[in-house]
Amino acid sequence: MTQKPKILIGPSSYGNVDPAPITLLREAGYEVVANDLKRRYTREELLDRLPGIVGLIAGLEPLDRPILETSELKALARVGSGMVNVDQSAAGELGIKVSNTPDGPTLAVAELTVGCLMNLLRETSAMDRSMRAGKWDKRTGRQLRDLTVTIVGFGRIGRKTGELLGALGVTIIAVDPMYREDVAGVAGMSLHDALSQSDAVSLHASGEEAILDAHAFASMKDGMYVLNPGRGGLVDYKCLFDALDSGKIAGVWADAHPEEPYKGALLNYDQALLTPHIGSYAREGRVKMEVDAAQNLIDDLKAAGI
Structure with missing residues (x-):
C-alpha cells in the first residue's frame, strides 16, 4: 500500500x-x-x-x-x-x-478588542473578582463615546477595529507608515504625537520589537489604557510595570504575551485583563x-x- x-x-x-x-x-x-x-x-x-x-x-x-x-x-x-x-x-x-x-481573524480580533476596552473602562472583570471575594465594590468607570484611541498598525484588523470604535463615537488616530489618510475622520500621526492626545492605544502591528518603550510611555497622558492583541514583544514589560505602579496606565489588556503560556508578573496586577492569545478564537x-x-x-x- x-x-x-x-x-x-x-x-x-x-x-x-x-x-x-x-x-x-x-x-x-x-x-x-x-x-x-x-x-x-x-x-x-x-x-x-x-x-x-x-x-x-x-x-x-x-x-x-x-x-x-x-x-x-x-x-x-x-x-x-x-x-x-x-x-x-x-x-x-x-x-x-x-x-x-x-x-x-479580522472581525474576531476587532470585536474582542472593542469588548476588552469596554471591560477595562468599566472595570467589569475587576468587580467580578471583587464580588467573588465577598466585596460589594462599586467602581465608577468611563464611557467609550468621545474617547480618543490610537491604533498602531492600520491594516485589516486595525481598520476594522477603528470602524467599530468609530461607530460608537470614538475618535481614531492611526499610526502606520503606510497609512495615507484614506479613511474619513481618521488622522495619521507619529506615535509620540498620537499618544500625547489619546486615552487608549491598541496594538495591531506585526514584529516583535517593542513599540511601547520608555519613550512611548513617557509620551502618554496619565490614566491611559493599553490594548495588545498583536504580538507579545510590542510592549516593554518593565516600562509597563512602572507605568501601572505609578498610575500612568489605568488598565491593560494583553492577549499576546512575551512568552506563552504566560506566567509572569502581569498576573499580579488588578488593572490587567489577560487572555491566552485567543483573538481569532471566534x-x-x-x-x-x-x-x-x-x-x-x-x-x-x-x-x-x-
Missing part, C-alpha cells in the same frame, strides 16, 4: 471547533499528524517532528532558515495573517510554498481560517505534484 504524504498540524487547537479542515486534508489524500503536545512546538520539538513531513499547517512556531533547511517541506500554510515567524526568503530559496489567511472566523489554510496547503502541494 502506497504511503500517504504527511501533513503536520502546528496549532494545538486546529480542528477542535469544527473537524472540517482535518476532513478536507484527509479527503485530499494526506495523512494528518496531530499536535501531540497540545501547545506550541519549540524549535527542538519541531525539528523532531518534521522528518518525513511534506506540508505544515503553521501557527506561530519558529520557522527560521535552519529549521526550513533541515526539513522536507514543500508547502506551509499559516493559520492567521502574521508571518514574522516564517523566514519567507529562505522558504522561497528552498522551494517551499508559503501561504496565510489574512481575512479570517467560531466563525476560526473555522474559516482553518479551512482556508487547509485548502491553501492542498493547492500548493498539488501544484508541486504531491
